[in-house]
Amino acid sequence: MSSTAIRKNKAEGAAQPEPETSRPRPERHCSVRKTVEIVLDSWTFLVVREAFFGVRRFDKFQSRLGVPRQTLSSRLAMLAENGILFSRKGVVPRGHEYLLTEKGKDLFSTMLSLMEFGDKWLTGGEPPPLTLIHKTCGHVCHPTTVCAQCHEPVGAREVSFRDGPGAGFSAFEVKNRFRRSSDTTLLQRVRPCSVARSLQIIGDRWSFLILREGWFGVRRFDEMMEKLGISSNILADRLSRLVEAGVFRKERYGGGDRFEYRFTDMGHDLYKPMIVMMRWGDRWLSEGRSPLRLRHRNCGQDFEPQVVCSHCCGEIAARDTDYELTYQID
Ligand SMILES: [Zn+2]
Ligand SMILES: [Zn+2]
Secondary structure (H helix, E strand, O other), X not given: OOHHHHHHHHHHOOOOOOOOOOOOOEEEOOHHHHHHHHHOOHHHHHHHHHHHOOOOEHHHHHHHHOOOHHHHHHHHHHHHHOOOEEEEEOOOOOOEEEEEOHHHHOOHHHHHHHHHHHXXXXXXXXXXXXXXXXXXXXXXXXXXXXXXXXXXXOOHHHEEEEEOOOOOEEEXXXXXXXXXXXXXXXXXXXXXXXXXXHHHHHOOHHHHHHHHHHHOOOOEHHHHHHHHOOOHHHHHHHHHHHHHOOOEEEEEEOOOOEEEEEEOHHHHHOHHHHHHHHHHHHHHHOOOXXXXXXXXXXXXXXXXXXXXXXXXXXXXXXXXXXXXXOOOOO
């Protein structure tokens, strides 16, 4: 990317970013984290989503998303650099087409799992904005995250973990060079979308790290501060947002004015898209050395998440789906 493009990116957001810790800190190895660095940039995510909806050409991405040209160029370049999209000369004169690679297509189950979560928890009583049709069986379907071994739907409490071959802590260099827009409503631009709504909850870097520590059993303010090297005001802010979003509930402990943060049922459910993302990261970013091994307690086998059709229980691939929107676009 040219220096002009970098400067342009820096000028995009109105609000100042929160200071990142300047020296690299030892961090838990985590495939979700690596995935998040790639996918959870708002614009990047929107570009990938439109690609799943069949958009291929620059102008079409631009008109669908209302995104500045420079921003779109930089995101397309980043996605190509990370092997998620590739470009080829299109059939239309002067046009390049951007297509999902296998690695990119494999993000579909992450999108579906985020959709499952958003459809369940974040529609505010309205019908989900998008109805999926599984062409393989011809029925309307809801994505459902199950155990690939026993095919039972899975919950966070039923999965245990142990260290895998890539486990450990090391300095994590923040690679995401894009400033995240502080305006999370960006994610709902153009299309109402359950996936976007779910990302609004996970989608901030600190919130994501707090959630992750939660799944590792870290519940108390001081402990989180120490584990994450996060300042107390940022931590307090993110925790109150996560409580407000319904992911955590705050509980008094030790008789005094001390609180711990426990997952609500909704919070536990967020575990599903996180493990689907984690497996994507294991497959594509960890060179086969997954930091965590999961076990499904119910069947006793190593846990591999799979997103299947609620009607026929077959795995859902992007090419086998169609969709109907319950709202108008364009
Ligand atoms: Zn199982
Ligand atoms: Zn089906």
